[in-house]
Amino acid sequence: MNDSLPALFAEVCARQPYRIAVVCGEERLTYAELDAAARGLAAELLRRGVRRGELVGLRVSRSAEVPVAVLGIMLAGAAYVPLDPQYPAERLRLMVDECGIRYTVGGDVPVWGHDPAPADELPALTPGDLAYVIYTSGSTGRPKGCMLTHANVLSLLEGALPLFDVGADDRWTLFHSINFDFSVWELWGALATGATLVIVDAETSVDPVEFLELLIREGVSVLNQVPPVFRVLVETHADAGRPPLPLRYVIFGGDAVDLDVTAAFLDALPEDGRPVVVNMYGITETTVHVTFKELDQAALRGPDRSPIGRPLPHLDVVLRDECGVAVPDGGAGEMWVSGGGVGVGYLGRDDLTAERFVVADGVRWYRSGDLARRTGDGELQYLGRADRQVKLRGLRVELGEIETVLRGCTGVRDAVVRLVDDRALGDLLVAYVVAGDGYDAKLVRDECGMVLPASMVPARYETLPAIPLSTTGKVDRAALPYP
Template sequence: MENIISRIDRIATENPDRIAYDYLGRTNTYGELKEKSDALAAYLKASNLPEKAPLIVFGGQDFQMIATFLGIVKSGRAYIPVDVHSSEDRVKVIEEIAKPAACIALSELPETGREVPVISRERLDEIMAEEGKSVSEEDYVKGDDDFYVIFTSGTTGKPKGVRIAHDDLASFVDWMDRDFGLEKEQTALSQAPYSFDLSVMDLYPTLTNGGKLEVLPKETTDNFKQLFSRLPEMKVNTWVSTPSFADICLLSKEFDEKHLPDLKRFMFCGEELTHQTAQRLRERFPNAQVFNTYGPTEATVAVTQTEITDEVLENYQRLPIGVCKEDAKIILLDENGNEAEAGKAGEITIVGAGVSKGYLNNPEKTNQAFFEYEGKRAYRTGDLGRFDSNGQLMYMGRLDFQVKLHGYRIELEDVDQCLSHVSLVERAATVPRYDGNHKVSQLIAYVVLKNAEFENEFKMTQAIKEELKETMMPYMMPQRFVYVETLPLTQNGKVDRKSLIKEVNR
C-alpha cells in the first residue's frame, strides 16, 4: 500500500506546474504544495515538540491549510482541523482534550488562556518560504499511525476526537478510485469545511490522482447571489457535498447540465439523500451519475455506496445506501448485541478496514462504541438499518432520533420521509416537544413549502394532512406544522434538527 503523501509528492515532482488548488480563480500548483509542506515538515522535525503529539490547525478553506496538513503528516504527526468559525468554547475544549504539541493559526485564534505554543500565519509564511528543506519519507505518518483527528460536533456533550490512521485513509482512497470511476486529473468541488470529514472525500482522492480542487468558500455559499453567479463558471467533474447543499444549488435555474456540462458525477454523504433531491438531479443532469454513500466519521468518511439510477428511483421511495466496500463489512446487531435475524432491522455496525482506533484521549467513550469482532476493529454507529431482498443496506434512522408518543415508537426521519413525498412540500424536519415529565407530548413539523398558494396556513395544513393520509400511519401525523423559508443547517451543511428541538422546548 503506497503512502498517501508519497503519491501526492510523486505528482508534484513529475508535474510541478499542475494546478492543485483553485480558490475563486486564485491558483496554486502541486510544486508549491510540495515545497511548502516539505519546509514545514523540516521545521517541525527540528523543533523540540513532543513526539507523535498531534497539531491543531485553525483556519478556513485556504491553500495554506492543506499545505499545513501535509507538512504535519510528513513530520510524523497527525493534524486536527478546527474551522475558523468555531466558537471560543469549542476551541478551548478541543485543546483540553487533544493536548496538542502546538497550534498553527492561519486565522486569529480565540483567546483561551492556552499554554500550547502557537505558530502564527506570519511565522508559518516565513517557515514555508524557506527553500530546499525536506524530510525523509521514513518520517511520514504510515501504517496505523494517526493521519488526522476530526472532532465530532459535540451538540449533546463534549466533542470527541476521532482518530483516523494512514491505512484507514488509504483504504478509503483506494475504494474511491475503484468503485466510483474517478479519472486522473479530475476537477472536484471542495465546499465542505476541513473540520467536517466530508471534505476528505474530495481532498485526498483528488490530490492522489493529480486533480484540481475547485473551492467554494463559506463566504460564497452563504450569499446566494454570489453562489448562483459562481456555479455556472465552475468546470467541476465531480461534485461532493451534503444533499442539503445540493438542494440550495437547485434553487438556481442555471444549476443544470447546460451550464455545467463537465459535471459527470455527484457523490453525497453526511446525511440522508431524499428521493426528491435525487429525482431533481437526474432531471437536471441526465448524463451524470448520482452516488449515495453512507458512513460515520468513525469509519473514515463512508463505507457503502450505490448509484441512484432512474430504475432505483422507480423501485425505492426511500433510497438505499448501498453495499459495503470490499475490505470491510456491515453487520446488524439486535438490542442484546447479537446479530439480527435475516431480514430484521438492527444497529448498523461496521467491521474491518477504515474503522478508527477510537477517540483521542477518551478511553471510556472508545470502549462504549468500539470493540473487536472476529479479530478486527468494529464500530457501533447508533444507526438503525436492514438489508433488503437485493442485498442493499437501507438506512432507517438514528436510534437517538426515535421517540415514543402515546405508546408508539416513531422514527422522526420516517415522518420526514413521508412529508418529503407531499406535492406541496419542498423539505421538512420533524421534532418532538416534551412535557414537564420529559415525555413526548407532540410532534412538530418544520416545513419549507413549494410554490403553494392557499388562503391561510390552516387550509395549507389541511391539504398536507390529506396527502399524508395516503402514506402515513395516523399515530405518526405531526400535531403542529410550522412553515419556514429555510431549515437551519449545521456548520457542516446538515439539517440542524437538534437546534429545532431546542427551539420548541425552551
C-alpha cells in the first residue's frame, strides 16, 4: 500500500499522464495538468509557511478547483477542512478557531497560477498524517470535526475498489459537496483507478433535468447518490421517457435506500442496459463506507427492507447492547466498527472521542449509534438510528419504519415523519408528504393503519412541495415546518 494519497496519485499519473483526469463543463485536465496545478498550489502554501500537519481551510466552488485544491493541500503536507459558505457565520467561526486555520484555499490563497514545486521540495508524508477534517452535526448542537488520515482513506480504497469492476475507462461523477465525505470516495475512487472525474457544478446539482442530461452527455458510468436525491432523478428519468443511460454502477450511501424506487427504475431499463446497484452503509468517523450489498432482484423484492450486506474487507462490525455485550444473531444491537477505516477521533473533543472511540477486547472500536440486526445468512439489516427511536406514550417508535410505509401509500411521492409536541394534545406523529396524483390524507391514514399498529400511524399530514435537504443531500429535519 502507498504511504499517502499523493503517492497513490503520482503512481497513476506516471502511468497515464495524458489521459483526462477531470471534466467540468468545457474544461478538461489531464493527469499531468492536474499534477502540475496541484504542485503549484502546494508550492504557494509552502512559500506562505504552511507546516506539515497544519489544517488548511478549503472554500472552492464545484469546479475543477476541487481536485486541484484537495491534492495541492495534501502535497504541502497539510490536511483540508471544508468551509461551506452556506453555513452560518457563527458555525464557520467556530470551525476556523477550533482548527487554528491560518490560510484558506479559495479564500486568501488562490487555486491557480503558481509554478509547480519540484518533487524533492515537497514534504514526505506517512500513512498516519491527517488527510482531512470534516465537521458533522453534534447531538448537543455543537458540530464536531472528524479527523481522518491517509491510511484511513487508503484502506477504504484497498478494501472497497476490488469489489467493483472499475478502471481507467470509467467516468465517475463528483456530485456531492466536499463538505460531505461521500465526495472523498467519489474523488479518490476515480483518481485511484485512473478514471475520469466528471464534476457536477452547483446549478446542475440542483436541477434534475440538467443532471440527467449531463449523465448521458458525459457518458457517466459510476454514479454515487444519496437516496432522497436519487428519487428525484428517477422521477425525472421517467418524465423524460426513460432514455438509455450509460451507467454501469449506481452506489447508494448516506441514507436508507428505497428498494421500491430502485426496483422500478431498473425495471424500466432494458435488461442489457441496467447498472449494478450497490448499497453502502457508512459513517464519516470510519471513512465513508462500512458495508457492501449488491441489490439484485432478490434483495430488491425480499423481506429485508433495509439490507446493508457485510462489512468491507478492511473492517469488522459487531452488534452490542447498551452495556457493550455482543447480542446473539437475530437480535438488534448498536453497530460497533473496527479496522483500518476507524478515524483518529474528534478534533479538540477528547471527552467525546473517549465516549465514541472505545477499546474492547484489545481492539479499538467506533460506536456508531446505528442499530442493526444480523440475519440468518450473516448479513446486516439496518434498523435506523438509535436516536431516531422516539418514545410515544411509553412505546418505542422507529420513524424510519413509518416513512417506508408512507412512501408505499397511494399518491405519496415522498415522506418523512417527526414527533412534535402539541400544547393541547401532547406528543403527536406528523407526516410531511410530497403529494402526487390521487393523494388523499384520509386514504393514506387508512392505508397506514392496514400495515402499522395504531400507535405508529401519524396523526397529522402536512403536504410540502419537496422534502428539505441539507447541503449533503440528506433530509434536513430541522427545516421541517411546525404543523
